[in-house]
Amino acid sequence: MSSPDIVLGPNQYGKAEVRVVRVNRDTPVHTLMDLNVSSMLRGDFTDCYTEGDNTRVIATDTQKNTVYAFAKEHGITTPEQFLLLLGRHFTEYAEVDGGRWTAESYPWERIQVPSSDGTLTEHEHSFVKSKQEIRTAALTIQNGDEHLMGGFSDLTVLKTTGSEFSGYPKDRYTTLPETRDRVMATDITARWLFAADVDAQEVDFDALYAQVKQIVMEQFALVHSLSLQQTLYAAGEAVLGAAEQIEDIRFVMPNNHHYVVDLSPFGLENPNEVFQAGDRPYGLMNASVTRRAAPERPQAWEWIGGFA
Numbered sequence: 001m002s003s004p005d006i007v008l009g010p011n012q013y014g015k016a017e018v019r020v021v022r023v024n025r026d027t028p029v030h031t032l033m034d035l036n037v038s039s040m041l042r043g044d045f046t047d048c049y050t051e052g053d054n055t056r057v058i059a060t061d062t063q064k065n066t067v068y069a070f071a072k073e074h075g076i077t078t079p080e081q082f083l084l085l086l087g088r089h090f091t092e093y094a095e096v097d098g099g100r101w102t103a104e105s106y107p108w109e110r111i112q113v114p115s116s117d118g119t120l121t122e123h124e125h126s127f128v129k130s131k132q133e134i135r136t137a138a139l140t141i142q143n144g145d146e147h148l149m150g151g152f153s154d155l156t157v158l159k160t161t162g163s164e165f166s167g168y169p170k171d172r173y174t175t176l177p178e179t180r181d182r183v184m185a186t187d188i189t190a191r192w193l194f195a196a197d198v199d200a201q202e203v204d205f206d207a208l209y210a211q212v213k214q215i216v217m218e219q220f221a222l223v224h225s226l227s228l229q230q231t232l233y234a235a236g237e238a239v240l241g242a243a244e245q246i247e248d249i250r251f252v253m254p255n256n257h258h259y260v261v262d263l264s265p266f267g268l269e270n271p272n273e274v275f276q277a278g279d280r281p282y283g284l285m286n287a288s289v290t291r292r293a294a295p296e297r298p299q300a301w302e303w304i305g306g307f308a
């Protein structure tokens with residue numbers, strides 16, 4: 001029996017984590033795109049939930065098949081472009097008002113092999129997975145508006161000096177000693193939102209991706225850090241300063257603590273040379289760095305896990 005006091009809240013449904021590998025073999029030098037794509041549809045699917053009526057439900061299996069068919073028909077140039085193809089396709093259905101399409105892109109590099117003169121060259125069709133970070137993209141379509149994001153997750157960085165933490169309030173539970181020199185390490189996850197008026201045909205998403213990643217790493221290295229929060233902000237500010245297409249960049253940065261091991265029981269000094277790499281707990285910074293004039297676009301960020 002359904003109760004008149006209970007209603008269906010916000011909902012979306014689709015196929016999660018469609019693993020698609022697209023090989024381009026048009027020339028002997030093959031290229032490879034390796035994606036994990038999720039497609040989530042939004043619209044009035046109330047009757048499906050409350051009545052078991054599937055007449056409006058685009059099967060998740062169909063969504064999965066569409067990913068594979070589009071990979072063949074259109075190829076995969078960039079994760080962002082591929083999501084735009086999918087999102088625009090699914091929102092053509094009368095039943096679909098909008099949705100969220102996301103992709104992780106796993107980087108592969110060419111294996112280096114000796115050429116006839118002994119120097120190393122890139123092999124035409126053999127690859128090694130490069131594990132530095134995972135590139136991400138997300139597209140949300142709602143009320144006819146497109147919200148497109150680039151990003152990456154788990155870019156692990158560490159600096160052995162040039163980081164301090166002091167000046168914080170002390171209460172009776174504070175035991176952390178102030179430090180002028182510490183190891184700082186984090187796994188950077190970032191997502192950046194393209195301005196609504198950006199023409200996706202005009203953006204070189206690969207070049208922009210490389211630029212953002214480089215800027216974030218550079219800031220981590222070059223800023224003398226008074227806190228991980230300050231480093232985060234500096235990275236965001238530098239990205240917005242360099243890439244006018246981006247209006248908001250958000251970060252998730254755990255503070256991967258490195259504890260100086262007390263070697264005094266062994267009669268040894270330890271001037272920041274031997275550390276215990278902490279696991280849990282860890283500090284965690286979530287922040288958005290945005291242009292003051294940027295419009296509020298909460299739809300872009302809703303249900304994107306971990307981002308403030």
Ligand SMILES: O=c1[nH]c(=O)c2[nH]c(=O)[nH]c2[nH]1
Nearest residue numbers: 165176226227228229255283
């Ligand atoms: O960079 C830091 N920010 C903090 O907020 C914090 N808190 C803490 O205990 N260590 C650190 N480090």
